[in-house]
Amino acid sequence: MTARTRWSNRTRWSSRTRWSSLSRPLALAGLAVVPVLVLGVFFVLPVSGMLQLGFWADGSFDPGAVLEVLGRPRVHRVVWFTVWSASVATAVAVLLGLPAAHALHRLRFPGRDVVRAALLVPFVLPTVVVGVAFRQLLGEAGPLGFLRLDGTAVAILAGLVFFNVAVVIRVVGAAWESLDPRPGEAAAALGASPAQVFRTVTLPALRPAIVSAASVVFLFCATAFGVVLTLGGLRYSSVETEIYLLTTNLLDLQAAAALSILQLVAVVVLLLVAGRLRAVPDPEVSRVLARPRWPARGDVWALTSTLLLLVLVAAPIATLVVGSLHVDGDWSLGNYRALTTNGTHQALLVPVTDALVTSLRTAVDATWMSLSMGLLVAFTVTRRSRSRAERRVRRGLDGLFMLPLGVSAVTLGFGFLITLDEPPLDLRSSPLLVPIAQALVALPLVVRTIVPVLAGINDRQRQAAASLGAGPLRAVLTVDLPVVWKPLLAAGGFAFAVSLGEFGATSFLAREEHPTLPVVIYRLIGHPGPMNYGMALAASVVLAATTTVVMLVVERLRVPSVGAF
Amino acid sequence: MKSSRALSALAALTTLGLTVTGCSTVGEESSDTSTDSSVVLVTHDSFVLPKALKKKFEQESGYDLVVRASGDAGQLTNKLVLTKDDPIGDVAFGVDNTFASRALDAGVFAPYSFDEPAGAADYALPGDDDHRLTPVDNGNVCVNVDDTWFADHDQAPPKTLDDLTDPAYQDLFVLPGAATSSTGMAFLLATIAAYGEDGWQGYWSKLMDNGAKLTAGWSDAYEVDFTQGGGSGDRPIVLSYDSSPAFTVPKGAKTSSTSALLDTCFEQVEYAGVLEGAGNVDGAEAFVRFMDSPEVQAALPESMYVFPVVDGVKLPSDWARYAVQPTDSYAVDPADVAAHRDEWLRDWSDITSR
Numbered sequence: 001m002t003a004r005t006r007w008s009n010r011t012r013w014s015s016r017t018r019w020s021s022l023s024r025p026l027a028l029a030g031l032a033v034v035p036v037l038v039l040g041v042f043f044v045l046p047v048s049g050m051l052q053l054g055f056w057a058d059g060s061f062d063p064g065a066v067l068e069v070l071g072r073p074r075v076h077r078v079v080w081f082t083v084w085s086a087s088v089a090t091a092v093a094v095l096l097g098l099p100a101a102h103a104l105h106r107l108r109f110p111g112r113d114v115v116r117a118a119l120l121v122p123f124v125l126p127t128v129v130v131g132v133a134f135r136q137l138l139g140e141a142g143p144l145g146f147l148r149l150d151g152t153a154v155a156i157l158a159g160l161v162f163f164n165v166a167v168v169i170r171v172v173g174a175a176w177e178s179l180d181p182r183p184g185e186a187a188a189a190l191g192a193s194p195a196q197v198f199r200t201v202t203l204p205a206l207r208p209a210i211v212s213a214a215s216v217v218f219l220f221c222a223t224a225f226g227v228v229l230t231l232g233g234l235r236y237s238s239v240e241t242e243i244y245l246l247t248t249n250l251l252d253l254q255a256a257a258a259l260s261i262l263q264l265v266a267v268v269v270l271l272l273v274a275g276r277l278r279a280v281p282d283p284e285v286s287r288v289l290a291r292p293r294w295p296a297r298g299d300v301w302a303l304t305s306t307l308l309l310l311v312l313v314a315a316p317i318a319t320l321v322v323g324s325l326h327v328d329g330d331w332s333l334g335n336y337r338a339l340t341t342n343g344t345h346q347a348l349l350v351p352v353t354d355a356l357v358t359s360l361r362t363a364v365d366a367t368w369m370s371l372s373m374g375l376l377v378a379f380t381v382t383r384r385s386r387s388r389a390e391r392r393v394r395r396g397l398d399g400l401f402m403l404p405l406g407v408s409a410v411t412l413g414f415g416f417l418i419t420l421d422e423p424p425l426d427l428r429s430s431p432l433l434v435p436i437a438q439a440l441v442a443l444p445l446v447v448r449t450i451v452p453v454l455a456g457i458n459d460r461q462r463q464a465a466a467s468l469g470a471g472p473l474r475a476v477l478t479v480d481l482p483v484v485w486k487p488l489l490a491a492g493g494f495a496f497a498v499s500l501g502e503f504g505a506t507s508f509l510a511r512e513e514h515p516t517l518p519v520v521i522y523r524l525i526g527h528p529g530p531m532n533y534g535m536a537l538a539a540s541v542v543l544a545a546t547t548t549v550v551m552l553v554v555e556r557l558r559v560p561s562v563g564a565f
Numbered sequence: 566m567k568s569s570r571a572l573s574a575l576a577a578l579t580t581l582g583l584t585v586t587g588c589s590t591v592g593e594e595s596s597d598t599s600t601d602s603s604v605v606l607v608t609h610d611s612f613v614l615p616k617a618l619k620k621k622f623e624q625e626s627g628y629d630l631v632v633r634a635s636g637d638a639g640q641l642t643n644k645l646v647l648t649k650d651d652p653i654g655d656v657a658f659g660v661d662n663t664f665a666s667r668a669l670d671a672g673v674f675a676p677y678s679f680d681e682p683a684g685a686a687d688y689a690l691p692g693d694d695d696h697r698l699t700p701v702d703n704g705n706v707c708v709n710v711d712d713t714w715f716a717d718h719d720q721a722p723p724k725t726l727d728d729l730t731d732p733a734y735q736d737l738f739v740l741p742g743a744a745t746s747s748t749g750m751a752f753l754l755a756t757i758a759a760y761g762e763d764g765w766q767g768y769w770s771k772l773m774d775n776g777a778k779l780t781a782g783w784s785d786a787y788e789v790d791f792t793q794g795g796g797s798g799d800r801p802i803v804l805s806y807d808s809s810p811a812f813t814v815p816k817g818a819k820t821s822s823t824s825a826l827l828d829t830c831f832e833q834v835e836y837a838g839v840l841e842g843a844g845n846v847d848g849a850e851a852f853v854r855f856m857d858s859p860e861v862q863a864a865l866p867e868s869m870y871v872f873p874v875v876d877g878v879k880l881p882s883d884w885a886r887y888a889v890q891p892t893d894s895y896a897v898d899p900a901d902v903a904a905h906r907d908e909w910l911r912d913w914s915d916i917t918s919r
Contacts, residue, residue, distance in 0.1 A: 053647070074911075131781070135789045141799035151778070229781035234742040235918045245744055248640045250907050251667065328816070348613075417644060421651045428653060429633070507610070508635055523610060525784045527870070533788050 027472075031380040032397060035373040035443075041425060042436055043404055046415025047260070053418070054257020062254075069258035075242075079262065082238040085153065085228075086221035089160035093217050094210060096161065096312075097168025099305040105173035107299060108292035115310060116173075117551035120166045122313055124501030124547045126518040127163075127226025129525065129540040133316040134159055134231055136323070151233025159227035162313060164217045167445075171216070174449070174490060175209035176202075194298050208278045212448050215274035219267065219405040225504065239263055243408045260411050267406030271399045317544065324537035335531065335538035343532050348520060350513070352539045355520040356546065359500055362516055365435035366442060366499035367492050373439065374446030374491065375484075377401050379476070381447075382454040401447050404440045409504030412437070416509065434516070437505040442495035449491040453484055493554030497547055517543050603629040604848030605654035607840070609641045610634050612659060613868040618861060626851040638664055638747055638835075646671040649841065656849035658701060658837040658856060663750060665690050665698060665836060666903035674698060674838035677850055682857055684876030688834045692900055698836035701856045702871035705807040705830035705894050706751035708738075711792045713822045714801035723802065725828050726759055729772060736776035739790040740804035741783045743913050747833075748783045752804050753913055754902065755831035758895035762905075769916045779917060793823050808870050811888040821887040830894035835871065 055066055069075060104116045122130065136142050138150045149155045184201045192200065203210075223240045237245075239259050246256040295303055327334040339352040350358075381398040385391035404412075416437075420427040427433055457480060465475040503518040515523070517539060524536035604626070606612075612634045619630055633654060636644070642664040645657055649671055660668050668674060669690075674697035681699065688700035708729070710722040723734050743753035756765045778800065780786040788794040791803040793813050807830060810821040837856045839849040855861060862873035866884050873880075880888075 132785065132789055135785065136797075139789055139798070141797055226781075229745055230785060234745065234779045234781060237914075245910075248636065248643060249744065250910065251643045251646065252907065414644070414647060417653060418647050421648070421653075513632075519610075525788070526782065527611070533784075533794075 031376055035377050035380075035401070036397070038373060038436070039401065039404075039440070041420075042416075043407075043412070043440055045419045045425075046412055047407055048415075049419035050253070050411050050415045051257045051260060054253045054255075054260075057254050065254050066258045066261070069255045070262065075255075075259070078237045078239055078242050078259075081236055082222050082240070085156060085160070085236075085238065086218050086224075089157050089164070089221045090214050090218045092157065093161045093165045093168050093221075094214055096305065096309050097165045097213070098172060098210075099302040100165070100309050101169045101173035101176055103295075103299065103302040103306040104169060105177040106292060107295050107302070109295055109303075112292075113552060114548075115306070116169075117548045119169055119310070119313060120497060120551050121317065121544045121547055122162050123164075123166045124497045125317075125540060125544060126501065126503050126521050127224075127230065129320065129521055129536065130159065130162070130316060131226055131230030132525065133320045133323075134162075136319050137316055138231075151231070151235060153232065153236060155231040156228055156236060158312075159231045160221045160224055162316065163224070163227065164220050165309065165313070167217050167220070168210075168213045170490070170494065171213035171448070172206060172209045174487065175206055175452075179205055208452060211274050211278040212452070215270060216405065216444065216448060218270065219402070222266070223263070223406060223408065225409075240408055244410050247408075247410045247414060256411065260408065263406050263408065264403065267403060268399065270406075271402055275395065275399070320537050320544075321541055324534060324541045327531070327534055335534035336542075338531055338535050339538055339542065343524060343527075343535055348523060350515065350520070352517070352520055352524075352535065352542070355515050355517045355539075356542065358514045359517040359543075360546070362435050362438065363496045363499035365432070366438035367495045369435060369439035370442040370446050370495040371488065371492055374443055374450060374495075375488070377443075377447050378450040378454050378484075379480075382451055384459050398447070398451065402444045405444050409508065412505055413508030431514070433509045434506055435499070437509055438499040438502045439495070441502055441505065442498040445494050445498065446491040449487050449494065450484055453487045454480060457483055489554060493551055496550055496554070500543065500547055500550075602627070603631050604656060604845050604852055605631045605633060606852060607641065607645065607652075607654035607657045608632065608634045609636055609638050609659040611637075611869060614861070615864055615868055618864060621860065622852065622855050626848060626855070628845065628848040628851065630852070642668050645673045645840070649673050652840040652842050654840060655843035655845045656837065656839055656852045658835070658852075660698070660836055660838070661747070662690060662832075662834045662836075662899050663747070663754065663902050663906075666692065666899040668838075669693060669697060670903060672841055675841045675843070675846075677839045677853060679850070679854055682859075682862075682875040685857055685874045688874045690834070690836065690899060692898075698838045699853050699857065700834050700874045701837050702862075702865050702869065703832060703834045703874055704871040705825075705832050705891055706748050706755070706804065707807050707825040707827065707830040707891065708740075708752075709791075709803050709805040709809050709823050709825050711801035711803075711823050714792050722824075722826075724826060726756060726768070729777070729802070729829075730768070730775050732775065734775065734802065736778075737800050738772075738776070738802040738804075739778040739780060739786045739798070739800040741786050742779045742781065742917065744910055745781050746783055748804060748806075749779075751831040751833055753909065754897045755829065755895040757909065758831070758897050766912060766916060769913065773917055806870065807890050808866070808872070808884065808888040811883045811886075814883065814887055825889065825891075827889065827891035830891040832891075832894040832896060834874070 055061060055063055057065060100119070104112060104119075134155065135150060137144050138147065138155055139145055140150060142150075149158070179202070183205075184197045187197045187201050188194070222238070224238065225240045225244060228236055228238045228241050239262065243256050243259050243263075246252045246259070324335050325331055325333070341351055342348045348355075377397065381394045383394070385394055416433065417428060419425075461479045462475045465479055466472075470478065501518060502516075503522065506516055507519050507522065521536050521539045521543070524532045524539065612632070614632075622628075622630055631654075635641075638659055638661045641657070642660050644653065645660070645668055652673075657674070669692070676695040676697050677699070678696040679699075685700050688703055689696075690698050690700075708723075708726075712722065715722040720733070723729055723731065728734060729738055740752060741749040743749040753765075756768050759765075760768045778786075778790060780790065783805070786803055787805055787809075788798075790798040790800045791805075792798050792801045794803075805825070807825045807827075810823045810825055813823045814821045837853045839846060839853060843849045857875055859875070859878060862875045862878045865871050865873050866881050866888075872888075872890060879885075
């Protein structure tokens with residue numbers, strides 16, 4: 001069927017539904033209103049509050065002073081470093097992630113699920129701990145010290161890849177899993193070599209997922225903070241570290257505002273480009289669940305590179321584990337036993353075990369918040385648009401919810417303090433502020449997981465349901481839900497992991513009596529005391545183990561996913 | 566129909582499950598919302614007050630103490646400056662002598678004087694004529710050396726700032742950077758005090774040429790690179806505190822394996838103050854007085870790794886024995902710091918990232 005006939009088919013069908021021309025925009029607004037409000041209050045308002053302080057520095061509007069900042073040579077250096085380091089790290093993460101996505105989502109071998117869950121662990125580890133682990137490995141006295149990588153840009157890139165390769169594996173893997181194997185088999189039967197099949201059949205089909213993953217990873221890399229400072233030995237500054245320095249140390253809000261604007265513009269451009277690259281002529285795909293098969297000879301390269309990746313990810317984590325099992329140079333479980341205490345010299349107000357409970361409870365909240373908002377957003381942006389304007393609005397909404405990825409946590413944190421202080425929005429000390437902030441960070445991942453799946457549903461199925469007398473809600477429940485159910489679980493697992501590991505915004509908002517685990521780890525590692533360092537390592541191992549268990553459980557619930565970013 | 570019923574059942578079950586098992590924070594009492602009977606303390610994330618002392622304050626003053634702690638001294642100061650028209654608490658603790666001028670210039674603190682215990686006045690902030698800030702604790706940022714390492718290598722450890730640029734100590738010094746660490750900033754200020762506003766740049770060039778290594782934070786330098794830290798570092802000279810040697814006494818030993826170089830120190834003083842526009846001025850003032858009370862002063866070393874400012878407070882035995890305080894340390898006028906911080910940090914970044 002050509003696009004033309006499909007289109008006329010669709011209009012004929014939908015004219016039978018009861019949607020009038022006026023109720024459609026209203027329905028659109030109705031679906032979107034909750035997430036947009038949340039984003040408005042907890043993101044747009046605080047960020048514009050900070051920008052306003054920069055632009056109205058002395059009470060009068062002074063955009064010139066802000067723009068002047070962008071002309072500084074130092075700013076040029078910082079921007080250049082951010083762009084190239086994030087680009088290279090993204091490319092490497094994609095190159096390493098693709099074979100692993102194939103091996104972990106198309107093949108079946110013992111221990112596959114554990115490897116899959118383990119590769120997500122770096123994603124949640126606190127940067128400060130990973131930084132220390134990396135430096136023990138790469139440092140002058142470390143086992144890899146001979147490489148002389150400590151304090152170089154290569155170390156920064158390795159750190160960025162370490163943190164983000166999981167995103168590529170998960171996102172691309174989900175799409176690969178449900179890829180119909182038959183076109184590839186047909187090409188092979190016609191004489192195409194495996195490489196040709198991959199280049200001409202598989203890769204084009206995976207393009208939307210790869211572009212989605214790459215754009216998210218790029219945003220994560222470009223706004224990385226701890227990695228750049230810790231592993232770069234202070235010789236490198238990115239836009240994010242510069243904003244941090246300007247805001248928390250120098251209180252130079254004009255310069256910070258200039259860089260924040262730059263970040264926002266860059267994110268918008270990136271989203272536009274990614275949208276272009278992601279667009280495929282026909283998003284509706286037949287989802288076939290290919291049974292994972294046993295590895296064949298041709299899979300050697302994929303398995304080898306997965307193994308390599310596993311080693312790369314495991315090495316820093318192994319230093320963590322070994323360190324956590326040492327007290328005064330001897331093997332001991334002392335650090336773990338100490339987790340129920342408040343640390344040497346009462347470094348902590350609550351034991352690590354309490355913090356773990358707080359983290360899990362917060363993560364539950366952040367997960368349901370981001371899932372429900374993400375679903376609403378996804379439903380809103382994937383309905384078929386009648387007009388160009390409507391389509392623009394939907395696309396704009398889609399992009400709007402990606403913005404939190406591109407804005408500095410410091411800007412958001414300070415923004416909360418100065419804007420959410422008046423009734424009815426006096427929320428500065430609300431216990432829900434932490435899960436809401438984390439939900440905003442996880443939201444883009446949730447949206448990117450669900451949107452392609454919903455977009456892949458043939459609209460005629462809904463119309464068929466409607467013509468059989470189903471109301472809009474019933475149609476959603478019978479048509480959309482069964483398809484979106486499993487990717488939703490996958491997205492939930494991701495949101496949960498994001499919440500468990502989130503540090504930037506949380507450290508700003510966490511309440512003293514109820515700190516989360518990463519906040520406690522940060523505190524332990526920053527305080528002298530014979531046991532505190534060991535306890536920080538042990539607590540990180542606990543965080544990593546918790547994440548792995550949660551991921552394994554989600555994998556069990558998940559069954560094969562049909563999701564894609 | 567079937568799937569929608571299943572879905573609502575699932576939703577109901579999930580909600581029930583979350584609420585019953587307490588897996589969610591929704592519906593939880595917001596324990597730190599301020600009320601008339603509470604006093605809200607804004608502080609940095611190194612603040613620790615033993616539970617017994619918190620209870621004591623609450624009993625004596627009749628107010629509940631609500632603590633909002635996050636960030637370092639710099640973040641704390643900037644938070645207070647940004648929210649000065651609608652303060653986020655009643656009283657603040659933790660603004661130090663490198664950031665205090667910024668807070669005073671912005672009008673964050675209200676004047677409050679009381680009959681301070683003997684000794685505290687010695688630490689008053691220069692230029693704080695209306696007595697808006699009350700000194701609570703002090704500590705010195707000093708270069709530390711691993712004495713065991715130097716003994717093993719038959720080498721005399723360095724003593725002064727100048728020694729650190731001596732080729733004999735090449736590639737042995739690790740320190741947190743001034744831009745990202747308040748400890749690092751204190752050391753930069755020490756060198757500015759020692760070599761003057763036009764001389765410190767030359768010193769830093771020599772220091773970097775001699776292989777000094779910069780890290781992002783104190784924990785990185787001490788735990789990873791320092792030979793006596795948690796890891797297996799290979800640098801025996803580190804920037805830390807005058808109290809650090811008290812934490813490196815091997816089990817059963819009579820001496821610490823590290824010592825602080827007392828001619829390289831910069832003194833940090835932390836203050837408490839009543840916030841301008843506080844809702845509970847009475848409670849805020851009670852808290853400031855409480856911080857200088859003998860019990861809190863005695864608890865400072867163990868809980869926050871700092872020394873008391875009040876005379877005659879007994880130190881923990883480890884501290885009394887191993888943590889030696891310098892008699893004379895470097896100082897920079899707080900007003901100068903406020904005026905030049907930006908410029909100094911920029912110059913410093915240029916020199917060190919060359």
